[in-house]
Amino acid sequence: MGKLVIDASKVNAQTAAQLVALCPFSAITYNGETLDISAACKMCRLCVRKGPAGVVQYIEDTQAPTVDKSKWQGVAVLADATGGTLHPVSFELLGKAKELAAVTGQPVMALLLCDQAADMPQKLIERGADTVYIYEHPMFRDFCVTTYANAFEDFIQKIKPSAVLVGALSRGRSLAPRVASRLRTGLTADCTMLEMKENTDLVQIRPAFGGNIMARIITPRTRPQFCTVRYKVFSAVAPNHDAAGTVLRMPVSDSWQDTRVTIESAEMKPPEKDISEADILVAVGRGLKSAADLAKVQAFCSAIGAQLACSRPLVEAGWLDASHQIGLSGKTVRPSLIITLGISGAVQFAAGMKSADCIIAVNSDPAAPIFDIAHYAVVGDLYEVMESFLKKAEEHSHET
Amino acid sequence: MNILVCIKQVPSSSNVKVDPETGVLIRDGAQSKMNPYDLYALEMGLSLRERYGGSLQVITMGPDSAKAVLMEAIYMGADHGYLISDRRFAGADVLATSYTIASAIAAIATQAPFDLILCGKQTTDGDTAQVGAELAEFLHLPHYANVQSAELTKEGALRCTCLLGRELLTARLTLPALLCADGEINTPRLPSYRRRQAARKREDWITVLSLNDFADQDSTHYGLNGSPTQVEKIFPPEKKAGHVRLTGSGQELGEQLYTLLQEKKFI
Structure with a gap:
């Protein structure tokens, strides 16, 4: 972690012109005398790596504290149970979670928030979950993001998964950022590829900077590592009817219900030609x-x-x-x-x-x-x- | 009702490429515009203000040039703009960006609190659709996304309708609250020529905020230092090795395409 520092003694018309042209975000300006970096800077550090030597330098600050990664174990998938049925993105994510967890030899977990679990836990086990954690309560029938976030947070505080994969459906796209920010941790949206490092850092790959560029993103200092993945990006594995897994019913507190929100109606619209x-x-x-x-x-x-x-x-x-x-x-x-x-x-x-x-x-x-x-x-x-x-x-x- | 709409300046063109040899980013032109999804949030806010009275202000984070989008919003009808600008915010990821905007809103709200904060669906440069939800969390507000419409109830609560995938949900929220408007839910008004002329007579349309204005002055909570995610590497998208290239006149190509689809049994 650090900052960019300009060595004024090395700034001249030539080096300045090079840097101004190099910055892809037009963040470097030169008024003929001083070179300045504006708030448009995205800290891509291209000016350090590709600019004239020594003009812009990256100065490391003191290393920020890092969590004890060994206390955070396993890959968790948030199952989407809108309307009482599991959305197939949940199965796609379980398939990927199994691949990722195999690298570190850690378990695959599924988190299910619903008002009636029925046969959903069994289906999640068939698709790759070693353990299914269920929060079953009428408060989860309709979607209130803060109520859901309270249960989600409870799961993370108690179970401490290293990585959490969330389907980028409407619910997941509201819920993941809510919980990630509550835990002051990183979240990468719409990953198109995921890889696991042996040190449990999750490599999240997605398009970046709004252009024709891909970025490899990691969350090296905090846990859990949150990411969302869209439907149809990964492939679901076929169900294994002999798979064995554990189903754990988690206690639900009435105080989790957000009393500021009342759901007046919720209706499922017929499927459109999608x-x-x-x-x-x-x-x-x-x-x-x-x-x-x-x-x-x-x-x-x-x-x-x-x-x-x-x-x-x-x-x-x-x-x-x-x-x-x-x-x-x-x-x-x-x-x-x-x-x-x-x-x-x-x-x-x-x-x-x-x-x-x-x-x-x-x-x-x-x-x-x-x-x-x-x-x-x-x-x-x-x-x-x-x-x-x-x-x-x-x-x-x-x-x- | 006092409304704050969060907007962002985005590049007009998405033609950013990375040179595969040098790893240098190449961005065509420096033209920028207001994030198109923010226009729907702004229109929703302006209609609510027309219906229920109160004020509508806009806020953005970016370099000095981002004042242009605040002024555009003012020409559309916003009362005032805030620019959050500080080099110490550079390199912020979603968490640090949301925390910065939340800190700025908290600082403004000590003078004049907001009843409703509106965001767009997502930006066209980051495309994450996460800042609105994180902002709501940092401000301890209830929120909904994909909002189609909003109104006040007789009791002064906020009723909103959201389209969550196939589910159409109507919820009542106590104020203050945060909503992320969906795209294409209304027809955003155009900037008014009359307001543009009138705006010239005053210079105090925009307030600039920096880290010095925030309650939390710890610079490690902002910018690159406050960002839990790190970009390890950027690289050009992979190319599919050895694709088949069809060439010829338009007529030949159409015929070749027909034969190809027949061979592959698509037709």
């Missing part, structure tokens, strides 16, 4: 010239039997609503086939679809980053490709 469940998707992006052209894309979708999806610019332009959006600000999809039309493939988008079984990208720019993750790169104009494809499809329908 892009994250689609088997074949056509995703369209900035390469589309106008909203009217969506009709052509729809015709293309029909010819393939695909559902329509898009990247963020089309939602921001108001051409399609957010339910169509793939990416970190939209949904994660894992179809057997995705065809992208005029999408450049920013990492923000790619994180939401790169695990698709087959990716076919159509883009006129041969250098578009989408081609780096595609199985098939179609370098061409999306309008011409669609038109020719539809003509061929029509000919084919006449033949048969």
Whole structure:
């Protein structure tokens, strides 16, 4: 832990110009005399590593205290039981937790907050939990984040898991930050890869800085290490009906109920045709010239039997609503086939679809980053490709 | 009702790349804008103020240039802006960022407390959607996210409707409280030309806060030092080795694509 210090004796017009150009966050300014680092600094320390030698230095402060990591054991998964059924993301996370825990030889735990556990603990054991901790009480029927957080905190204080994986569903996305901040520990959102080090540090990998960059993030000084993972990022393992595990019922205190919140009603809406469940998707992006052209894309979708999806610019332009959006600000999809039309493939988008079984990208720019993750790169104009494809499809329908 | 809306300045373009040779970040242009999701929170706040009276202020954290988004919010109708700016906050992760904003809000609230704090769904640069919830925790407030609508009950409580996945939930909260507005729940108003003209006549629209204004002066709680997560390494996204590249005229490509999908039995 430390700070950046500028050696004024080494600042001159040349070194200053180099540093100003180097900083990706425009945080370094030079007024002809003094070099300054503004609050735009993200402490990426590029100026130290890649700048002119010795001008900006990183000075280590005294080492911050670190928790005794041996007191925190195991990988815990928060099960999502919205509506009384386990969401499949819980199974995906248990599969990953088992892999991670195998590195350190520690147990896999599942935490279940619900009003009626029924057969849910058994299902969690079949999917990889060694122990299921249940907090069962009517106060958990409907979702109040502070009530849930009180039970979650109780679990962590008593059981002391080293890492906690939370599904990035609506409940988890509110709950994980609430509990992580209460415990003054780190939380990494929407991890796309997780690895375990032998010293129990969890390596959390996700897109960073809003750009085409990935970051490896660790939480080296505090425990537990919280992360959220989206649905369909990891694969669930098949249930093992012979798996043995322990179910522990935890005492619930009435005082946990947040009396500031009253839930007036909660209703489950019927499932919509959701892009994250689609088997074949056509995703369209900035390469589309106008909203009217969506009709052509729809015709293309029909010819393939695909559902329509898009990247963020089309939602921001108001051409399609957010339910169509793939990416970190939209949904994660894992179809057997995705065809992208005029999408450049920013990492923000790619994180939401790169695990698709087959990716076919159509883009006129041969250098578009989408081609780096595609199985098939179609370098061409999306309008011409669609038109020719539809003509061929029509000919084919006449033949048969 | 006194409302505070948290907003953020984000880069206009997300074209940040990392040079695979040198590991240097390359950001195209330095253009920035208000985080688009914050506009919905701001609109929700402005409509609530119109309906129930009171004030609406905005707060952001960032360099001096972030004043631009505070002014944009003021042109839309906000009464006042706060900029939290200090180099000692540099390198803050979600926890340190939330703690910094919470400390600033606590400092402002000693003069004029807030009834309702509004945040957007997430930012388009960090994309974590976590700061709102952590802020609520540090301020000891009840909160809901994915909020579709909000109103006051006759008794002066806050009623909000949230869409949590497939679950539509209506909850009543005592004030003060914090809500994270969902995206696309309203049509944000445009900045007003008249307000922009009027704003020129005054210079006290924005208050700048630094660590010196906070109750907790311990600099190890902020910035990189106060961040439990550390970025070990940044790297370009992996490339899929050996993809098949189809080239030719548009017509040829369309035909090749058709054949490919047939071969793979998708059609």
